[in-house]
Amino acid sequence: MDRQTETYSVIWLQGAACTGCAISLMNSSYPKLSNLLIDEVVPGKSIELKFMATLMGATGELALEVLSRTEAEEDYMLVVEGAVPTGADGKYCTVGEEPIADQVIRLAPKATAVVNVGTCAAYGGIPSGAPNPTEAVAVSEHLNNQGIDTPYLNVPGCPPEPSWFVDTLASVMLFGLPEADQVDDIGRLTAVYGELIHDNCPRRGDFANGHFARHVGEEGCLVEIGCKGPYANAPCPNRGWHDGLNWAIKNNHPCIGCVEPGFPDLMSPFFEKFGPEESEEMYRRLK
């Protein structure tokens, strides 16, 4: 039987990452990871994961040959997990004896699109937290500094829930690169990231009724103990995690705003409520 699908080659690079985004994608249910690997993402559309250090058979030189071969074909989607450390001439992160900062610059111009998976790749994330020891930057900032204008999409979250990535991938496969009004001003699909956690929170009633938790682990609205749900855009309350099994607020833990630019610095301390000025500043950013 021939494979009757349109196939997209994928290169998945890891910069200053923890592999949490890759592991989260492995938790995808519809489609399952085995569907993504050897079957279809959506009917008629499939990927061939050419290079992904976490799962690929090849090692060392052999792996780098695969990368070169795929690069030469100039028809691939580039997925980047992790921030790009730009300090110390790129020595803070190398793969195959090449700084990831250079590798991204080499591979991005020939890619059909760049998908920045996770908050580190999308906005800098934890490695860029003060004092940003490695001068880590978001992939889009790094590309922009080099004048590279390959279209990109951000899929933030620390890590993103798997459907946020799969939806973004499927959207590109089915409808091509999104129109300007389908993406917000920080590179996210509005179909995925368009709503504030606080607006959809099942504890919004507790907020309205003044039923507030005073300690982590208590029922009630968690804003008094630092919940960042009012400042974070993600479908956690609608979709939950692990096919709706649970998510932070359902688990009596304040949201820490891991999907937003400036995580972790702007969102910490995680267990303290913002004062009026910080709150005002966050709302200004959200607009």
Added chain:
Amino acid sequence: MKQITIDPVTRIEGHLKIDTEVEGNVVRAARSSGTLFRGFEQILAGRDPRDAQRITQRVCGVCPTAHATASSLALEDAFGIRDQVPKNGRIIKNIMLGANFIQSHVLHFYHLASLDYLNPEILKDYTGDAPGIDALVNYLTTTDGSPFSPQYEGDYRLGPEISADLCQDYLDGLEIRKKAHELLALFGAKMPHNMGTVPGGSTRKPDLDLIEKCQSRLKEIRSFIDNQYLPGAIALVEAYDDYFEIGQGVDTFLEYGGFYFDNVSARPQDTPVGLLGGIFQLGNSGVDEVDLEEITEEVTHSWYSDETAGHPSIAKTNPSADKEGAYSWVKAPRYRGLPCEVGPAARVLINYTRGNDYIKTRMDEIMNKLNIDLENCASVAGRHLTRALECKYISDLMAEWSSQLDPGEPSCARYEMPDEGSGVGVTSAPRGTLGHWIEVKGGKIANYQLVVPTTWNASPKDSKGRPGPIEEALIGTKVEDQDNPIEAARIVRSFDPCMACAVH
């Protein structure tokens, strides 16, 4: 001398480069280099101490719950609330950590390591009817086989039948490791990076519904471990039994202990645990107690300035990217000056020798069946075998623990955070033994240091020039084909390196 460089070492967590010098097909020298530095210890300084249990998880997406556990223990120690954690909180933290072990071990055996032994191409000769294999064969015959192919050329010894079983288990294992994450998320909200482990316990009270959802998932997971993972691992090491003699590393094995059975202390020597700790020397009949004061981190060959060295309670982290003579972002932890192997092999050696009945009984059966000695645990095949046995042990313990939960009772202590304090949290982690050290001043983190399992295993040479465990395990290895150094790759992967953890 010919130089063989393997970079990137794939199918591990993170960024690892291996350099070897080979003379007459035998490795004479080896260098293990961690090639990603992020600076977590610097990023943690000055923050609210409670943020550490969320931030330190982000060291690693494969084993974040081990960091959540160590961090919460260190904070409980620093806040003086270790004895206030409710029974439910202690048990739930153990269940969450156990679920992370299962996820990590299943992932390692099938999705990271198995392609060192299995060539999926052989499935084209398969004539049986394992349900998932048709789709895989179809994929392999109509594409270039990525990401599974290409592989090193080498001695792939498994025939079509056993290869098909292993491939089916690879596919089933994807769902089982996902189920382990679901089980964890019942109490931890989400994975990776849970939102449930906190100082004082865990955030969600168990109720009957949660306990039932936990136990039913655990039943499916244990069935997979009993019927597929452990027998599969035994079948694999039987086919590669010469690897019980390949990849022996250093002679000293370390484990702090983990899965606490009471709340007395964060220090394992004071409290009974599921995995016993100790320090074990090959050739000795007994196990010594671990003294945490005997741990130092050296940086002679690591890209840090010299004041970075010392005991983790006082050491600083100051990167120095151009340092002369350095070749890795991994520091070199030593116990009384000695490099130590950590991980499932160390734990089985220590628990067997200390008389952990469960481990001893099952290891005796397995050693008898495979005709190996206890010392063979410290080898490529031994590491895979002990990892599988440990996975079974922990999943069996979790079944007991889940029935000890008290529905509706609290799982978390309330506390006021003091402005000053210091603490240590040590635990077993999937890849070995993990310690977090914290100092709190003026309500902020003054110093935070992590000494992580792969920091031990992937460490570079120390001030006395002694190689780290992975380096030592490579030295003396025969590499048949220098263009396809599969023996070296098998050795490195048997340690299940986690480089994001090792450097952080």
